Amino acid sequence: MFTFIIRRLVQTIPVLIGVTILTFSMIHLVPGDPAQIMAGESASPQQVELMRERLGLNDPIPVQYFDYVSGVLQGDLGNSVRSGRAVSDEIAIRIRPTVELATMSTALSVFIGLIAGVLAAVRRNTFGDTFIMLVALFGLSMPNFWLGIMLIQYLAIGVDIFGFNTGIFAASGWGTWQQQVLPVITLGVAGAAIIARMTRSSMLEVIDQDYIRTARAKGVKERVVVYRHALKNAMIPVVTVVGLQFGSLLGGAVLTESVFAINGLGRFMIDAIRARDFPIMQGGVLVLAFMFVSVNIVVDILYRFLNKRIDLN
Amino acid sequence: MREEINNGAAIAKAAPNPSFVKLASVWKKLRRSYSAMIGGGLVLIFILIAYVGPYFTPYGPREQNVINKLALPSSEHLLGTDHLGRDIFSRIIHGMSITLEVGFVSVVIGLIIGVFLGIIAGYYGGRIDTIIMRFMDILLAFPGILLAMAIVSVLGPAIVNVIIAVGIFSVPVFARIVRGSTLAVRKLEYIDAIRSLGASDARIIFKHILPNVTSPLIVQATLSVATSILTASGLSFLGLGAQPPTPEWGAMLSDGRAYMYDSAHVATIPGVAIVIVVLAFNLFGDGLRDALDPKMKN
Amino acid sequence: MVKPTDILKEEPILEVRNLQTSFFTEKFEVKAVDGVNFAVPKGKTLGIVGESGSGKSITSLSILRLIQNPGKIIGGEILFKGENLLDKSEAQMRRVRGNEISMIFQEPMTSLNPVYTVGQQISESYRIHQNIGKKEAMLRSIDMLKLVGIPSPEQRVKQYPHELSGGMRQRVMIAMALACDPELLIADEPTTALDVTIQAQILELMKELQQRLGMSIVMITHDLGVVAETCDYVAVMYMGKVVEYAKVADLFKNPKHPYTVGLLNSLPRHDIDLGDEELTVIKGSVPSPDNMPKGCRFAPRCPFASEICVEQLPDLEQSEDGNQIRCWIYTDEWDGDPEVKVNG
Secondary structure, X not given: OHHHHHHHHHHHXXXXXXXXXXXXXXXHHOOOOHHHHHHOOOOOHHXXXXXXXXXXXXXXXXXXXXXHHHHHHOOOOOEOOOOOOXXXXXXXXXXXXXXXXXXXXXXXXXXXXXXXXXXXXXXXXXXXXXXXXXXXXXXXXXXXXXXXXXXXXXXXXHOEEOOEEOOOOOOOOOOOHHHHHHHHHHHHHHHHXXXXXXXXXXXXXXXXXXXXHHHHHOOOOHHHHHHHHHHHHHHHHHHHHHHHHHHHHHHHHHHHHHHOOOOOHHHHHHXXXXXXXXXXXHHHHHHHHHHHHHHHHHHHHHHHHHOHHHHHO | OHHHHHHHHXXXXXXXOHHHHHHHHHHXXXXXXXXXXXXXXXXXXXHHHHHHHHHHOOOOOOOOXXXXXXXXXXXXXXXXXXXXXXXXXXXXXXXXXXXXXXXXXXXXXXHXXXXXXXXXXXXXXXXXXXXHHHHHHHHHOOOHHHHHHHHHHXXXXXXXXXXXXXXXXXXXXXXXXXXXXXHHHHHOHHHHHHHHOOOOHHHHHHHHHHHHHHHHHHHHHHHHHHHHHHHHHHHHHOOOOOOOOOOOHHHHHHHHHHHOOOOOHHHHHHHHHHHHHHHHHHHHHHHXXXXXXXXXXX | OOOHHHHOOOOEEEEEEEEEEEEEOOOOEEEEEEXXXXXXXXXXXXXXXXXXXXXXXXXXXXXXXXXXXXXXXXXXXXXXXXXXXXXXXXXXXXXXXXXXXXXXXXXXXXXXXXXXXXXXXXXXXXXXXXXXXXXXXXXXXXXXXXXXXXXXXXXXXXXXXHHOOHHHHHHHHHHHHHOOOOOXXXXXXXOOOOOHHHHHHHHHHHHHHHHHHOOEEEEEEOOHHHHHHHOOEEEEEEOOEEEEEEEHHHHHHOOXXXXXXXXXXXXXXXXXXXXXXXXXXXXXXXXXXXXXXXXXXXXXXXXXXXXXXXXXXXXXXXXXXXXXXXOHHHXXXXXXXXXXXXXX
């Protein structure tokens, strides 16, 4: 197990190097002169030169990359072009809502997805199964920004039903639970749908296994057969999906933050793209990719732990 | 040895064309699947609407009538009007082709690059394989929409760039599928046999490897169209894709947000349109998977 | 009509009467078990022999009512200690399973749950049926492993199934099945998936445990060698029906049904010299269940089949030595060669 963790960590080193190369090259792939773009179109040649100097664009590319990586390793992600403040500080004050949002949404999607998937599998090919899977397909097909807007419309602005206004939640911001409910649902629905589908097919595969028959032959209650004997096995492939989900929710948070005006990393990055503030973009992408990779390592280790059978091979 | 193989070829010729037989059996299975029939039928209808519909809309997609802005659905304006008095129904119909093209073109880009890289990696193996697949890992290390955002931030906000960005982000999925099957087929003994008979790499790839991956590729491509449409509309919603006054649904939805309090339909309707189209592709993809490739799950 | 208990010298613990289990597809019904009769004597072993598809495994699953959709028991009686199991509620049935009647399966590799330790899986039987604590259950599990001949059981209880060999796993399955001291053990091809040397060990173990614990055994197998070694009585099944039901010694000495004879002839024998004669194989293959023959199920493959065999299904009848046989040849209605000698 220990060697596996070490090996898994070593394997991610090239991926992380690749990520830094990609974020580093973003600035160089821009058509035109990045210094000109960032200094603004009305900037004087002196200002553009100053910007070029500040970004270190006069050095040879390998030197620039080396400087960039050594900066990253020391926690220095450069400075924002707009505010002049350190990118790492700017990100640090905005990352919390993003991580909280992604974590809560993942938890919600796992909770709902597992229950729905198991219920559908147990009732395979009945009306209940079809209904659950149809709802899941809807969840999968909905743009989450639209879902967010709809939730705001009906649960934040609200409509009057028999004199009761349904607008019980807040439409924007992040902090109180009234503010958190709608964004978490918005971001969690697609994940719940994916996990429900995955859990269902995984359960259906497991429920036909010989060891399930053994459990029944032992006199185990059907409920216990499903939740103790089948689900624990069915969870194994689902765990991987949960890891990937968390990553894509980190990305999806961008849209949700934008809809609910949450002052998080995602919305900050959108503003940076509009303002052509490249150091912020680079830093944000790097941080999120790094988090994604870390979560997947944790998931892989968890997977190993759950799936005892791999140990031997 | 040589004669035996020739005999085999003669028998193969005498038998009915196997790909035709396969197609017939696939059709038989597809017909039994509700989701494939409904999803596929809807997709066909949408394609028809996208390319024929624009000739029959009551208003032009950019035709403004500021006096009659934010009108609710009526017999005059089937789905109401937006903040500039444009007919939403007409704009939805005109936007259909944009939505479908974004989905199709980006998936074709991802498919071509992905299949190419996957075959090279699986067929030649060794260091090339390691390099390509590590590169795919790096692409996968970015949450989907974030990668697209990064690419758009470099190329600038425009619908073409969104298509490229979404296409690149679907490359790794296709590369993985193709690499896996290529590895599996390569190991088969008959590949060695036909190679020793002088078959070229290109022939082996096109005649023996690609036909084996078409089923999972078709399934994945259909499902990828659905996710691509979602991602692309998200980027347009953020103002990074199609720019006004293009009748792109994500952008229309974004426009409508400002009028949520009084005129919810302006934002609601484009969203419903996206849901229906994406749902159709997902249904079709699910049905195809059950018929073509029952073992492939999720 | 003969009763299945007629041939037993002992008291029966289980009596199956006219059991019918079918599987329903959209288009047709497959009668996997079609009116099966047999009885299991107390403390002895009944073998059920047949090719795959004969319905012997479905029969064994039916006894414990473990048939899953789209299968269904549609008729008959399963009398266990005089009570019909088909009349019991699901909750009552659960108290029978693993407690009074236990079962072990063919595939020890896949019949144990991969995510629980051996100890947890054996303990579960105790916890369900005997209402004892975790610790006590684990201690008894260790005793059980000792009983089935697993060395250093204290360590083994903490292991996962993948850490054990196939033979070890089958011993664990036996330990699990015998944990609550059942009166009847149903063993569905317990040795088929194992190496030959391990097979002998497992059969030996089962015989030894039977002597010590006094339980009855139903041994489901396709292997007449296993029957010869372990069983007292045997029911030969073909396409969902019992075709011959006899004491084991009689069956091997004087097989009556042409199918049984065919099975025996396809066995390599060490006791008689066949000379130049080769092993014979039953011609043809089992017809698909949706294409059930109208008369005797075996008629299409039977070398002696005459008109009546093709037209009418024979009943299970008592033969002169007290065994039971389903074949026209031994009846007064026989319309074929009167001098026919099936086992000649």
